[in-house]
Amino acid sequence: MENVIFTRRSIRRFEQKPVEEEKLERILKAGMQAPSAHNLQPWEFMVVTDREKREALSKMSPWAGMVANAPVAIIVVGYQKNPDVMKFLPQDLGACTQNILLQIAYEGLGGCWMGFYPDEQRTENVRQYFNMPADRIPFSVIALGYSQDENRFIDRSDMSRVHYNNW
Ligand SMILES: Cc1cc2nc3c(=O)[nH]c(=O)nc-3n(C[C@H](O)[C@H](O)[C@H](O)COP(=O)(O)O)c2cc1C
Numbered sequence: 037m038e039n040v041i042f043t044r045r046s047i048r049r050f051e052q053k054p055v056e057e058e059k060l061e062r063i064l065k066a067g068m069q070a071p072s073a074h075n076l077q078p079w080e081f082m083v084v085t086d087r088e089k090r091e092a093l094s095k096m097s098p099w100a101g102m103v104a105n106a107p108v109a110i111i112v113v114g115y116q117k118n119p120d121v122m123k124f125l126p127q128d129l130g131a132c133t134q135n136i137l138l139q140i141a142y143e144g145l146g147g148c149w150m151g152f153y154p155d156e157q158r159t160e161n162v163r164q165y166f167n168m169p170a171d172r173i174p175f176s177v178i179a180l181g182y183s184q185d186e187n188r189f190i191d192r193s194d195m196s197r198v199h200y201n202n203w
Contacts, residue, residue, distance in 0.1 A: 040141040043189060047146025048102040050181035055108050059143045063180070066139030067112065070131040073124035079132050082111040082166055082174075089165075093177065096161040100150045106179035110136060111162060114153070114173035126153065129175040136178055146183030149176055 064081055072078060084090055085108055093111075094103035103109045114129050116122045133149055140147035152158040153175040162174035 040138050043187065044137060044141040045146075045185075045187050045190075046148040047183045047185045047187065048148050048179070049184040050102070050106045050146065050179070051184055052105075053107065053182045055145065055181055059145065060108065063136055063139045063143060063145075064110070067110075067132045067136040070128070070135045072128035072131065074121055076116065076118070076121060076128070078114050078116040078121075078125055078128055080113045080115055080172070082113060082168075084109040084111065084166075092165055093162070096165070097150055097152060097155070097158050097177075100177060100179075102148060103150070103177065103179045107181040108179075110178045110180065111152075111166070111174050112136070112176045112178070113168065114175045115171065125173065126175070129153075129173075133176045133178065140178070140180050144182075145180055146185060146187065147178050147180035149178055152177055 060083070067079065067081065068077065084093060090106065090109055091104045093109055094100050112129055112133050114125045116125050137147050137149060152162060153173055159174050162168070163170070163172060168174065
């Protein structure tokens with residue numbers, strides 16, 4: 037039970053200490069290592085360290101306040117030219133976002149996933165503020181940094197939810 041899949045929790049309070057560049061790079065690379073439908077890898081990333089921009093981003097969702105106090109925010113951005121495979125985009129970007137969260141934990145940092153897509157107002161606000169092209173989809177925002185929160189393990193396993201061979 038020691039690996040980061042089991043120990044990761046959402047972290048919403050951060051130390052005012054910068055995240056090392058090499059850690060941030062490994063975190064982004066972990067996102068790019070995710071599985072995706074047809075292996076299309078339909079992701080791009082916006083790294084936001086600028087304080088003023090983080091403050092603005094923190095106001096673009098009612099649940100994103102922690103972005104103002106996190107040293108870094110990563111916006112996972114979707115882009116898919118082929119409308120036939122567009123339908124898998126949320127799954128691809130969800131896998132990408134989770135990979136990022138797990139690598140954050142592996143690096144000894146804390147992070148929190150904030151849902152932006154499919155809320156139209158939130159995604160439009162982000163797109164406009166960061167000058168993204170209209171065909172880009174700001175999917176999720178991840179706040180990250182050195183944690184000030186307690187990272188308490190909760191056992192959520194419930195084997196009664198598992199069905200074997202027949203419902
Ligand atoms: C799609 C998605 C959207 C989320 N959006 C937010 C959010 O906007 N703000 C926030 O504080 N937490 C957000 N969370 C984090 C959840 O609240 C958190 O994962 C859940 O309470 C379980 O706690 P844990 O991550 O510590 O295990 C989101 C998580 C997911 C998967």
